[in-house]
Amino acid sequence: MSEEDRELGPGEYRARAGIIRKMVPGEVLASVPAARELAESEGRRLQFDFLDDAAVLKLLHLRYLDQEKMRSGGMRLGLPSAFVLMGLFVYWGAYVQYWESSKSQSAYYAAAGAVVGVIVLLYVVSLRRHWGDRPRQKVRARSAAYREIAHAAARQGAELPEFYPHYGPYPFAANFYADAADLELPSEAGER
Numbered sequence: 627m628s629e630e631d632r633e634l635g636p637g638e639y640r641a642r643a644g645i646i647r648k649m650v651p652g653e654v655l656a657s658v659p660a661a662r663e664l665a666e667s668e669g670r671r672l673q674f675d676f677l678d679d680a681a682v683l684k685l686l687h688l689r690y691l692d693q694e695k696m697r698s699g700g701m702r703l704g705l706p707s708a709f710v711l712m713g714l715f716v717y718w719g720a721y722v723q724y725w726e727s728s729k730s731q732s733a734y735y736a737a738a739g740a741v742v743g744v745i746v747l748l749y750v751v752s753l754r755r756h757w758g759d760r761p762r763q764k765v766r767a768r769s770a771a772y773r774e775i776a777h778a779a780a781r782q783g784a785e786l787p788e789f790y791p792h793y794g795p796y797p798f799a800a801n802f803y804a805d806a807a808d809l810e811l812p813s814e815a816g817e818r
Contacts, residue, residue: 637649654786673804769793773793
């Protein structure tokens with residue numbers, strides 16, 4: 627059984643590419659005064675307890691699910707559009723550029739432009755759906771703050787795994803909306 631298929635143990639979460647990682651307990655972060663201060667200030671700003679292990683573990687699970695939704699959405703749209711664009715280019719290179727009738731070439735360019743326009747529109751709709759979801763942005767904002775807290779602790783000498791918490795920075799679509807609903811894990815939503 628591969629690591630991606632096994633069940634998560636206590637204190638474990640899935641990081642990028644489904645790799646299972648162990649969460650660093652909040653007491654390790656709290657042992658560094660600068661990280662504790664940052665955790666408390668960010669906790670007030672983002673309405674979250676960054677030193678509560680159960681809450682942070684849930685946050686890490688939610689961040690993984692968010693990342694997987696974005697990845698699968700990108701794959702569902704990216705691969706077909708790449709094949710369509712490659713097909714348009716190959717067809718142009720093999721046939722269209724050699725057509726003598728400029729009317730036929732113009733019709734091809736108009737159709738190809740319409741196809742490219744539809745693909746761009748699909749990307750815009752997909753990006754708005756994934757990046758504009760306020761509850762998911764709330765998770766990203768909290769995850770970004772947690773990453774900064776962990777890095778502050780590591781800079782001050784705390785024993786943390788390299789690249790912990792194993793998610794990258796969030797340069798956009800990580801705004802905190804206090805009025806946005808808190809996301810629940812799929813297993814928690816099904817129990818209600």
